[in-house]
Amino acid sequence: MTAAVTEVRDESTDEPAESPAGSQAASRRRWLPPAAMLLVTFIGSLLPLIRKPGFYFWDDTAGVAVGVWQRIAQDVLSGQSPFLQTDMWRGGDFIAEAATGMWNPVMLGLMIGTYPIDDVGAAITVAKILLFLLTAGGVYVLARSFGATPWLSAIAGATLSLSGWAIFMDGSSWVNGTAITAFTPWAWWALRRAYKRGFDAWSIVLAAVLCYLAPSTGNPYGVLTLAIVFLAVAVEAIVDRRPSAIGWLVSIGVGVVLTVVIVYLPFVYTSAYGFRANSGMWNDEFLSISLSDLMGLSSPTHRPYITMFGGTPMGFPGTYLGWFVLPLLPWLHWRGARMWARLAGPLVFGAVFLLFTLGPSQFGMFRWPARLVPFLYLAVILVFAVVASRGLRTDRRWVRSAVSAGIILLGAWIAWADVPGAWKWHALATAAVFAGTAVLVFWAKLGGRGFATITAGLLVFLGAQLTLTPSNRNVADYEMPSSRSALAEQFADRSDGLTVQVFDIHALVRHHPAPERWDDLLAGNMPSVAGFESTTAYSGIGFTAFDSALCLTYNGGTCAGAWDALWEEPSGYDVPLADLLNARYVVVLNDYADVEDTPPGWTETESTSVVTIFERDEAPGGATGTISFAGDDVDIASAQRSGKTDESVEVTTGSGDTRLTFARIAWPGHSATFDGEDLPVEIGPAGLLSVELPENASGTLSISFAPPGLLMGAAAAGIGVLILAACAVVGARRRARRSASPTGRL
Structure with a gap:
């Protein structure tokens, strides 16, 4: 990081100077593309609700996310820790679940901000739509940073946000997938911005904050995507012959990784006690993607034959990106070494995610490669937007028209081959794609009219997809009440x-x-x-x-x-399990x-x-907190709970059975003391917390919970912040020295 580095900016994003008279009009022109993009994304995200008001209150969203979001918001607003929810039993160790989003400021803000909405289905719907808009905005600024025009960048943002997997799978069911898709382009933009600005202080701070968002969702895919973002920027630095930037990227990367250790460490300490203890590597083709599936990315009616839950094939357009992408390829300007050098990062990003997408169905902690389609398509739409920003070719029209027609027909064939029964829909969609492509090439081009044509097509085709597939029936629709x-x-x-x-x-x-x-x-x-x-x-x-x-x-x-x-009595107990559970x-x-x-x-x-x-017939527990069993030689004088996780018991013991069993799961992180002396916490029957008290003693038993690895994670986060702060300080000093130098160099 000490080698001389000249500040490098991306000339492609520089705007020409505006005269004072034209500044207001220029400002309107500058904001029109992103505003139009957000409007299209908003309208598109509402379309699924016309036929299915509960479209976004589906499967895992209804089964897990809503309950977690509601409880975290409730606890935070009441000033309590959300780490452990003893009353939720097997689902209550939020700190170990990791993927709750409690460490992510945007997710936490959405939880708290939507909590006042009584209809929890509507609340999560609002949050998801905001994440779609965040995705569009991130793709827009990222595409602009690579030199795409405002209108092409706006097309890219709306396209990825309204693509098949984003709406029908992540959107309806997996809110964490939607969140990671939203945060990744912002992280990439901020890190690349820091690189282009020569790693000055404020760009480092911004990069650190935005890079933190993706992995802090608690989903390991957020860690993976961020790692590939750093790789993409590093490759760009190598292509630009700026090897000293690698040191900066490593330093920032280490700092960010250390700040998210606290998110995942409790899971590591707890996973051995749950069903995620063993994660191997195998392939059963479940949610696995093939190249032919990806070749249908511009076919709106393509529902690829991909094995999903229940052994049924995918019933929604999960590999659809945008109707215009492949048909326009023959009309683009593909030559230009400088352009391809600029696109080195997206090409590497896309290549890595292509390999993961075509990989085995289980790869350690990563499973179901179809989940990675949005990140592959992020690279695809970025490359498309940058190349298309050079305009459309007008020469050899017949040849280009023939190739474009062949691409459209091939996509139609792939769509028909997977679902031949929907041939009428395939024919209508194919005709519409032909018409839209002709309008783009021979009239609209790729400016404002092109944006209107493309996004109108996006909305029309999304409407048609929702007519064919009003909801994602490959996953569960619980249809639970939401008030x-x-x-x-x-x-x-x-x-x-x-x-x-x-x-x-x-x-x-x-x-x-x-x-x-x-x-x-x-x-x-x-x-x-x-x-x-x-x-x-x-x-x-x-x-x-x-x-x-x-x-x-x-x-x-x-x-x-x-x-x-x-009603069975666990070994060593003379009461049934129902009694031990209280x-x-x-x-x-x-x-x-x-x-x-x-x-x-x-x-x-x-x-x-x-x-x-x-x-x-008789209420259990009474004044004994969560105690559900006491040995014959244990006399309980009183018991009370302190907060949500701790409790204390005044006891006197004899010389016989001095066990106490509590109606709560013995999650790692529990500890027990008797008059200040540590006692071992045991896993009793059915995983219940159990303690063996000292014999012939009288005193206070205290049960408390502290997330395992929390202090270590906090220490790691502190070190990470110090590393990032040191990077910012060094960046500020380098910039000051560069500004003071007559040549503008160090």
């Missing part, structure tokens, strides 16, 4: 104890229509939205001992045998579990067409 206040009122009678739900989501949906299926139970993390404690929770990690005891699935459903497991209610899906008799101490209080509800 937080109505849910709280509906389940108000469950607020005084734990509810164990014995059901399978597929059996429930198959046999019972909405909304009656949700009158007495809720799936995923929605019990937390309704305000009642439940073992039902959607988790990306789970807790194996607890999951195995009740044969819980990732989304909180159970096997039918969970009913019998509740269960107050058990809700069983009818005709699912083999329920013959009402267990002793319980009463069947209600039976509907969907479920049968059992209630304990």
Whole structure:
């Protein structure tokens, strides 16, 4: 970083000087393309809601994200830590889940900002639309930095935001995917800006902040994309013969990585206790992409035959990018060494993600390569925007028209081959693509009229896609109610104890229509939205001992045998598991579990067409906090909880059985002290927290929770900030010396 470096700027983005008289008009012209882009993106993001108001309240969004977002916002607004939610059981270790977004300031702001909206489906919809707009803005500024014209940059931003995977998969189901797609172009733009400005102080600070956003979502794909962004800028520096920039990039990269250690370290310490403990490498072609699938990126009706959940083929245009991209390739100016040198970064970025997209279905922590399509397409649309900014060729029109027609027909053939039954739609779309391409080439070109033509096509084709596929049926539509206040009122009678739900989501949906299926139970993390404690929770990690005891699935459903497991006595205990859980209610899906008799101490209080509800005759716990079992030689004088995670117990013990078992999962990070002396915390039956007290003692047992690795992560973040601050200081001094030098060089 000490070698002489001349400040380098991207001449392609420099604007000509404007006279005072024309500055106002120039300002309007400058803002018109991005404003038009945001308007198109906004309109496009609303189209799915016409036929399906719950389009964005779908699958994992409804099952996991909404519950997590609501709880984090609630805790932050009330001044509490959101790290551990004991009442959400297997889904409550937010700090270990990592992918909650709690460390990301934009995601946290969206959680808090949308929390006042009572309809949680509408709230998450607002957040997703804002992320679509953020994606468009990021692609716009990134394309401009590479020299694309304002209108082509606006086309690029709207296109990626409204592409098939962005809308139908990430948009409807995986909000973290939408977020990473939104943050990646901003990180790339900021890092490249720092490089082009010679790493001055403010550009380093901006790059550090924006580069932090993608990995801080907690999704490992954010780490991957950021790493490839740094690689892309490094390649650009090598091509520009600025090797000293590599030192800056490494320093900034190390600093950013250290700041996000705190996001992932608790997961590392906890993963061994859940179902993410072993991540290997294999290929079963699940959500795997082929080259022929990518060749349909400009075919609006192409629904590629890609294996998805349930073994069914993809039923939506998941590899569609934009109708105009491939047909216009024969009309572009492809020659120019300087242009290709400038595009070295996007080419490397795209090549890496092409390899990942065509790779195995499981690669360590990374699975389902189709998830990476948006990042491959980010590179594609960037290269297209930059090359197309040189205008369209007008020579050899017949040859170019023939090649363009061949590309369109090939795309139509690929679309028809995968779904031959929709031949009428394929024919209509093909004719429309022919017409749109002709309008672009022979009349509109690629300025403002071209933007209007292309984006009108984007919206029309998106409307047609939504007519064919109103929603993503490859994933689950829970159709759960979304009014937080109505849910709280509906389940108000469950607020005084734990509810164990014995059901399978597929059996429930198959046999019972909405909304009656949700009158007495809720799936995923929605019990937390309704305000009642439940073992039902959607988790990306789970807790194996607890999951195995009740044969819980990732989304909180159970096997039918969970009913019998509740009434069995774990080894070494003389009470059933239901007592160890401090269960107050058990809700069983009818005709699912083999329920013959009402267990002793319980009463069947209600039976509907969907479920049968059992209630304990006497409320468990009482004044004993979460204690569910005490050994014969333990006398509990009092017990109370402190905050959401800690509790203390005044006890006296004898010389026999001095165990205490708590109705809470023994997540790593729990600790116990007895009158200030450390006691080992054990994993008891079903993964419950258990402590062996000293014999013949009297004192206070304190249970507390501190996320594992939190201090180490905080220390790493501190070091990362110091490294970044040092980079900024050095950058400021170098810039000052350069400014003072008569030659403008160091």
